[in-house]
Amino acid sequence: MLNYDVLVVGAGPAGSSAARFAARNGLKTLLIEKRPDIGSPVRCGEGVSKAWMPEVDLKPQDHWISDEVKGARIYGPSETKPIMLTAETAGNEVGYVIERDKFDKYMAALAASEGADVWVKSPALSVIKDEDGKVSGAVIRHNGEMVPVHAKMVIAADGFESEFGRWAGLKSLILAKNDIISAIEYRMVGVDSDMDYTDFYLGSVAPAGYIWVFPKGPHEANVGIGVTISKMKDRWDVRNYLDNWIKAHPGYNKGKIIQVITGGVSVNRVKDKMSMPGLLTVGDAARLIDPITGGGIANGLISGKYAAEVAKKAIDANDFSETMMKNYDIMVKNKFERKHLRNWYAKEKLATLSDDTMDKLVDVISDVKIKDISVEEILKAVQLKYPELVEQLEDLI
Numbered sequence: 149m150l151n152y153d154v155l156v157v158g159a160g161p162a163g164s165s166a167a168r169f170a171a172r173n174g175l176k177t178l179l180i181e182k183r184p185d186i187g188s189p190v191r192c193g194e195g196v197s198k199a200w201m202p203e204v205d206l207k208p209q210d211h212w213i214s215d216e217v218k219g220a221r222i223y224g225p226s227e228t229k230p231i232m233l234t235a236e237t238a239g240n241e242v243g244y245v246i247e248r249d250k251f252d253k254y255m256a257a258l259a260a261s262e263g264a265d266v267w268v269k270s271p272a273l274s275v276i277k278d279e280d281g282k283v284s285g286a287v288i289r290h291n292g293e294m295v296p297v298h299a300k301m302v303i304a305a306d307g308f309e310s311e312f313g314r315w316a317g318l319k320s321l322i323l324a325k326n327d328i329i330s331a332i333e334y335r336m337v338g339v340d341s342d343m344d345y346t347d348f349y350l351g352s353v354a355p356a357g358y359i360w361v362f363p364k365g366p367h368e369a370n371v372g373i374g375v376t377i378s379k380m381k382d383r384w385d386v387r388n389y390l391d392n393w394i395k396a397h398p399g400y401n402k403g404k405i406i407q408v409i410t411g412g413v414s415v416n417r418v419k420d421k422m423s424m425p426g427l428l429t430v431g432d433a434a435r436l437i438d439p440i441t442g443g444g445i446a447n448g449l450i451s452g453k454y455a456a457e458v459a460k461k462a463i464d465a466n467d468f469s470e471t472m473m474k475n476y477d478i479m480v481k482n483k484f485e486r487k488h489l490r491n492w493y494a495k496e497k498l499a500t501l502s503d504d505t506m507d508k509l510v511d512v513i514s515d516v517k518i519k520d521i522s523v524e525e526i527l528k529a530v531q532l533k534y535p536e537l538v539e540q541l542e543d544l545i
């Protein structure tokens with residue numbers, strides 16, 4: 149019988165971060181991944197800001213950076229004058245477009261270098277529980293055999309399509325239809341994208357979502373779209389919206405598609421319960437994507453670190469009770485609850501605006517000097533120019 153202190157299910161950014169910090173905390177850790185090749189195929193726009201990296205002891209590495217950007221541009225439906233979020237106005241905290249496959253492998257390698265064992269091509273297929281209902285491991289298919297692995301703590305990092313928590317009986321992570329984005333993205337070559345900016349396009353081009361262009365290199369970009377599923381008529385809608393936008397933009401229409409990806413993104417408020425005895429959920433599995441940017445890499449890494457801290461505490465105290473697990477929920481809430489509530493209200497509001505109003509909004513904000521590349525600064529500018537739009541979230545800005 150195999151015994152570990154911590155079993156981490158899923159080697160995306162959240163799982164590798166959890167395994168890295170668990171191992172660093174002296175815990176005997178196993179990180180498992182169902183895919184044969186960590187990070188591949190990529191299902192991501194690959195845009196990240198820089199500011200959070202020190203918090204998870206992450207030093208940017210050339211081999212997983214494809215482009216460093218000076219800022220972001222947010223366009224309204226008429227695509228005239230964008231809101232500019234730039235290094236000049238914002239100091240130097242800008243961002244990167246990364247190579248997610250290399251990034252994910254690097255994160256798993258960091259976990260391994262701290263002492264975690266790593267198994268690839270090894271899906272968790274079922275949950276092992278004690279008689280008292282505590283989660284205490286998983287049955288894993290490994291090298292063609294069903295291997296029961298026992299662990300004092302399990303960390304579920306199995307992504308947006310997460311099943312492990314549900315198998316264990318955690319019902320609190322279900323999403324409402326207005327909090328799910330369906331996304332599709334093309335990696336395109338031969339396009340006129342600008343290496344210096346990540347671009348966002350708002351309005352009816354992407355109902356209750358947006359189109360993004362993230363530069364990967366000269367004339368190469370990730371061009372993608374996210375649409376809220378409650379706004380969709382059928383499942384081809386998303387692709388049609390993206391294709392129509394590309395057709396209307398000659399600088400992109402002349403390009404060639406070298407990869408297509410699809411995926412789901414959660415855009416909810418922080419859930420009340422992300423844990424149960426013996427089990428902590430992290431990253432997308434815990435529904436921790438930012439509800440207005442759709443960004444989940446940073447939050448995945450941060451929640452992974454928190455889970456490792458609580459696992460250490462629980463194992464040291466030999467206490468796996470609901471109360472002990474709650475320490476994790478509290479850490480996550482302290483970090484994200486307020487911000488995600490604010491961004492959730494803002495995205496719900498944005499979804500109600502006509503193209504005309506959205507244009508006016510972008511136009512007036514584009515005249516405001518924004519001093520930090522953050523959603524908070526954008527919302528402060530909205531409050532200054534269009535206070536009635538943010539009445540509901542006034543206390544949160």
Ligand code: FAD
Binds near residue numbers: 430
């Ligand atoms: P994942 O990265 O999904 O990792 C989960 C891992 O668990 C996977 O490797 C999976 O194979 C594995 N797994 C699942 N089940 C099992 C099992 N039973 N046993 C073993 N392994 C299992 N975020 C950003 O910050 N910037 C962006 O530009 C961005 N763009 C996006 C574009 C699209 C189209 C989509 C869909 C998402 C985007 N996101 C972006 C969100 C981001 O990709 C996620 O938030 C991030 O990947 C979350 O990391 P994670 O580790 O929680 O989950």
Ligand code: OZ2
Binds near residue numbers: 440
């Ligand atoms: P702050 C990022 O995290 C980049 C992530 C990009 C993720 C792309 C994934 C796309 C997937 C699905 C689409 C989802 C659609 C969601 C519904 C939205 C409904 C409109 C910025 O640079 C974080 O970046 C802001 C970075 O944010 C640009 C830092 O922010 C994002 C603009 C997008 C829409 C905003 C609409 C507002 C419009 C108002 C008219 C701050 C601190 O780090 C600073 O120190 O998370 O705030 O970090």
